[in-house]
Amino acid sequence: MRGNGPWKMAAGAAAIALLAAGCSGGSSDDDETLPNAISIGIVEPESLIPSNTTEQNGSSVLASLFYPLVRFDENSNPYVVAAEAITHDKANKVWTVKIRSGFTFSNGEAVTADNYINAWNYGAYGPNAQLASYFFSRIDGYAQMQSVDPDGDGPEKAEVPKAKKLTGLKKVNNTTFTVTLSAGFAGWESVMGYDAFYPLPKAAFKADGVLADGFGDAPIGNGPFKIKGKWEHDSKVVVEKVTDFKGTVPKVDGITWKIYQDLGAQYADLVAGNLDVETKIPIESLASASGDLGDRLQKSPSSAFAFVGFPIYEKEYQDKKVRIALSMAINREEMTDQIFLGSETPATSFVSPVVAGYRPNTCGENCEYNPTKAKQLYAEGKGPADIKISYNVDGGHKAWVDAMCNQIKASLGVNCSGSPEPKLSDMLKKVREHKSVGMIRLAWAMDYPLMENYLGPLYTTDGSSNYYGYSNSAFDSLVREGSEAATPAAAIKKWQQAEDILADDMPVLPLRFGQNVFGHSEKVTSVEMDLFQKVDIYKIEVAS
Amino acid sequence: MFRYIVRRLLQMVLTFFGATFIVYALMFAVQDDPIQALVGERPITASQRAALTERYHLGDNFFAQYWYYMKGLLTGDFGTSMTNRKVADMLADAWPVTLRLSLMAIVIAATIAILAGVVSAIRRGSIFDNATLVVTLIVLAMPIVVIAPLAQLVFGIKLGWFPVTAGKDASLWQLLLPAGVLASLVVATELRVTRASVAENLRADYVRTARAKGLTGARVIGVHVLRNSLIPVITLIGVDLGALMSGAIVTEKVFNIPGVGFNLFRGIRTEDGPLVVGFVSVLVIVFLVVNLIVDLLYAALDPRIRYE
Numbered sequence: 058m059r060g061n062g063p064w065k066m067a068a069g070a071a072a073i074a075l076l077a078a079g080c081s082g083g084s085s086d087d088d089e090t091l092p093n094a095i096s097i098g099i100v101e102p103e104s105l106i107p108s109n110t111t112e113q114n115g116s117s118v119l120a121s122l123f124y125p126l127v128r129f130d131e132n133s134n135p136y137v138v139a140a141e142a143i144t145h146d147k148a149n150k151v152w153t154v155k156i157r158s159g160f161t162f163s164n165g166e167a168v169t170a171d172n173y174i175n176a177w178n179y180g181a182y183g184p185n186a187q188l189a190s191y192f193f194s195r196i197d198g199y200a201q202m203q204s205v206d207p208d209g210d211g212p213e214k215a216e217v218p219k220a221k222k223l224t225g226l227k228k229v230n231n232t233t234f235t236v237t238l239s240a241g242f243a244g245w246e247s248v249m250g251y252d253a254f255y256p257l258p259k260a261a262f263k264a265d266g267v268l269a270d271g272f273g274d275a276p277i278g279n280g281p282f283k284i285k286g287k288w289e290h291d292s293k294v295v296v297e298k299v300t301d302f303k304g305t306v307p308k309v310d311g312i313t314w315k316i317y318q319d320l321g322a323q324y325a326d327l328v329a330g331n332l333d334v335e336t337k338i339p340i341e342s343l344a345s346a347s348g349d350l351g352d353r354l355q356k357s358p359s360s361a362f363a364f365v366g367f368p369i370y371e372k373e374y375q376d377k378k379v380r381i382a383l384s385m386a387i388n389r390e391e392m393t394d395q396i397f398l399g400s401e402t403p404a405t406s407f408v409s410p411v412v413a414g415y416r417p418n419t420c421g422e423n424c425e426y427n428p429t430k431a432k433q434l435y436a437e438g439k440g441p442a443d444i445k446i447s448y449n450v451d452g453g454h455k456a457w458v459d460a461m462c463n464q465i466k467a468s469l470g471v472n473c474s475g476s477p478e479p480k481l482s483d484m485l486k487k488v489r490e491h492k493s494v495g496m497i498r499l500a501w502a503m504d505y506p507l508m509e510n511y512l513g514p515l516y517t518t519d520g521s522s523n524y525y526g527y528s529n530s531a532f533d534s535l536v537r538e539g540s541e542a543a544t545p546a547a548a549i550k551k552w553q554q555a556e557d558i559l560a561d562d563m564p565v566l567p568l569r570f571g572q573n574v575f576g577h578s579e580k581v582t583s584v585e586m587d588l589f590q591k592v593d594i595y596k597i598e599v600a601s
Numbered sequence: 602m603f604r605y606i607v608r609r610l611l612q613m614v615l616t617f618f619g620a621t622f623i624v625y626a627l628m629f630a631v632q633d634d635p636i637q638a639l640v641g642e643r644p645i646t647a648s649q650r651a652a653l654t655e656r657y658h659l660g661d662n663f664f665a666q667y668w669y670y671m672k673g674l675l676t677g678d679f680g681t682s683m684t685n686r687k688v689a690d691m692l693a694d695a696w697p698v699t700l701r702l703s704l705m706a707i708v709i710a711a712t713i714a715i716l717a718g719v720v721s722a723i724r725r726g727s728i729f730d731n732a733t734l735v736v737t738l739i740v741l742a743m744p745i746v747v748i749a750p751l752a753q754l755v756f757g758i759k760l761g762w763f764p765v766t767a768g769k770d771a772s773l774w775q776l777l778l779p780a781g782v783l784a785s786l787v788v789a790t791e792l793r794v795t796r797a798s799v800a801e802n803l804r805a806d807y808v809r810t811a812r813a814k815g816l817t818g819a820r821v822i823g824v825h826v827l828r829n830s831l832i833p834v835i836t837l838i839g840v841d842l843g844a845l846m847s848g849a850i851v852t853e854k855v856f857n858i859p860g861v862g863f864n865l866f867r868g869i870r871t872e873d874g875p876l877v878v879g880f881v882s883v884l885v886i887v888f889l890v891v892n893l894i895v896d897l898l899y900a901a902l903d904p905r906i907r908y909e
Binding site: 186291325 | 647648649651652653656684685686690691694695750753754757758761764765766768769770853854855856857859863866867870
């Protein structure tokens with residue numbers, strides 16, 4: 058090869074490469090031009106199959122595609138939407154759901170009781186490994202649909218479960234079915250407002266109990282919007298209005314759920330006007346957000362509850378005086394103001410303010426900043442001279458954990474240090490093995506708006522997230538009695554009594570209640586967010 | 602030449618298997634509890650854990666898992682990511698946009714580096730030479746985590762010259778700013794190397810001869826000097842591909858480009874073995890091919906180099 062040959066070759070190769078790059082560079086911004094459509098930022102959803110969705114991104118998209126049995130009013134009380142009536146027997150055990158007739162899925166299929174029953178059976182069946190399957194665990198027959206691997210992670214295969222259907226679901230007629238629970242539960246109507254309880258059309262299944270391939274990429278729902286094309290992974294989900302929808306009709310004609318990997322990039326697009334709603338302003342942009350957005354930066358209550366768990370399995374923390382002293386040693390207000398810039402509020406109760414039955418400051422003086430009394434109690438309880446607070450480094454917790462430690466040091470005169478773990482799972486593993494981790498950073502967001510959804514998982518002896526080993530039989534039975542109470546009001550009464558026990562025992566140290574800190578563009582108005590960190594798609598509208 | 606290429610290709614097969622094995626082993630070692638990572642902070646039931654462990658062969662030992670993976674890979678199946686998507690689909694989604702981004706970055710970096718490098722070599726000590734020295738030093742000193750958001754803030758939001766983010770079906774125009782940011786990673790070294798190499802060649806005997814023969818300045822520089830000076834620069838561009846790929850992790854995140862870098866980041870964070878190994882396997886192939894092309898370009902540029 059001599060002379061100009063190689064140069065031509067190189068130039069040719071470069072030209073081909075550039076051409077190839079250019080050709081595939083089609084721009085497709087035509088969805089933006091729909092006059093009455095909006096865009097809302099999300100992170101790539103885990104899944105768009107209702108029973109497999111447990112995070113708010115997938116849940117937001119599903120809320121536009123599906124119409125739930127119940128929704129919640131401002132006081133978190135359920136009211137029927139897709140259901141015409143939901144009734145129950147005296148023991149709260151057998152619930153009868155009558156669905157409104159005339160509703161169809163976006164493919165034209167009529168919505169019947171079978172659609173609910175099939176969807177719930179699919180979600181509850183263990184081998185389908187649906188992430189939201191625990192929602193069905195109260196229904197009779199759930200246990201028979203689960204299998205347990207005989208040797209944990211070992212090579213032996215798990216047995217096939219005994220049943221494929223929930224025995225607690227019975228069809229009465231085309232628009233009515235009954236749900237039998239394994240134990241009475243007053244709040245069951247609220248539970249049915251969750252995503253996992255959406256119906257699935259016949260088209261979703263290729264055989265009985267087997268989901269059709271690709272349904273998760275283009276779900277067909279009974280909601281006010283239908284998906285346009287497919288879920289474009291890592292890019293967007295576009296939904297458009299269903300013509301003559303029978304339920305509440307939203308004010309916008311379409312929503313583009315724009316997928317971002319990074320809240321910072323999302324924020325940049327919001328400020329530049331390329332995005333209409335960002336549901337979570339990143340904490341590093343909070344300082345500049347009020348200047349960038351003005352009154353388009355908004356706050357609303359959310360169900361998030363941040364707390365620090367005491368390792369009650371460790372001797373040093375078994376005296377409740379020590380726990381109370383630590384709670385009194387910290388200044389919650391200072392933390393939320395200085396570190397969270399007012400984006401979260403101090404917590405002095407054990408359930409979130411968004412649930413019915415919440416009372417402010419149930420923790421009383423145990424959660425008041427009182428360094429002198431704290432020091433005295435700490436000495437009486439012979440608290441440890443060295444305190445650790447374990448946290449996961451991937452969640453941005455370092456700043457406040459360090460601040461909390463400094464407060465403890467100042468108030469009690471003991472050593473305190475943050476103990477970082479790479480991931481939450483690493484930390485929980487150590488906790489489960491009862492290793493010495495010190496205090497544990499934890500948080501909770503509710504699945505359904507009931508006090509029980511905080512009291513049950515977090516503080517009962519067999520609670521799914523009671524990692525710290527708190528156990529009080531009087532508390533357990535009060536929570537259970539509340540769940541089985543005849544009316545919601547009676548239930549709340551029991552649950553409030555249970556919460557009072559917590560204030561006395563201090564199994565955890567309540568720290569902060571979360572808020573939705575969101576922003577929107579000048580294009581949209583009436584932007585509201587609900588307690589589940591979702592934009593209310595029925596209220597939002599394009600500014601005229 | 603032909604035998605050389607065949608030999609290199611055979612070596613590539615070995616390198617490929619070695620690299621995937623190491624990456625697979627690393628991912629296996631780092632995997633702690635991918636099922637918990639999948640569900641975030643929520644508790645997971647024993648029954649779900651059992652079903653997911655089974656689905657992803659997580660209960661098997663390392664060699665059995667690697668065997669499953671390789672068996673799939675050799676039949677063209679990259680496996681299923683923990684997000685339940687086919688890794689092959691994810692590759693097909695992510696590569697085009699990253700390829701466009703890095704090609705643009707390479708072209709931008711090479712154009713600026715070679716033009717500015719040649720000019721500053723010819724006018725050594727001039728204001729232009731000193732100015733490029735200062736600018737390249739500044740750019741070299743700034744890490745990409747600073748440059749990327751800064752460029753987005755200044756050129757995207759404040760001045761409004763460029764689109765703020767790019768997205769998946771980005772046009773060349775939308776990719777220009779991120780590509781420029783990426784190019785800034787490598788442009789400084791390329792420029793310095795071009796300058797040094799051109800400056801050295803300008804003093805060479807053959808350049809004096811060419812000038813004595815009465816050739817025009819443009820021909821002396823454009824053909825004789827440049828061709829000899831470009832060899833180290835081309836090598837550098839090949840090596841820079843690595844810097845571009847690692848820089849892409851940050852750039853793609855800032856400009857919201859769902860490409861290779863983003864998927865790698867996500868895969869590592871969620872302990873998603875199949876995803877990471879799939880993407881790295883393809884990255885390895887790209888590296889090997891690019892290095893082969895660079896080696897072949899030597900022969901094209903310098904007739905003295907022969908491959909047997």
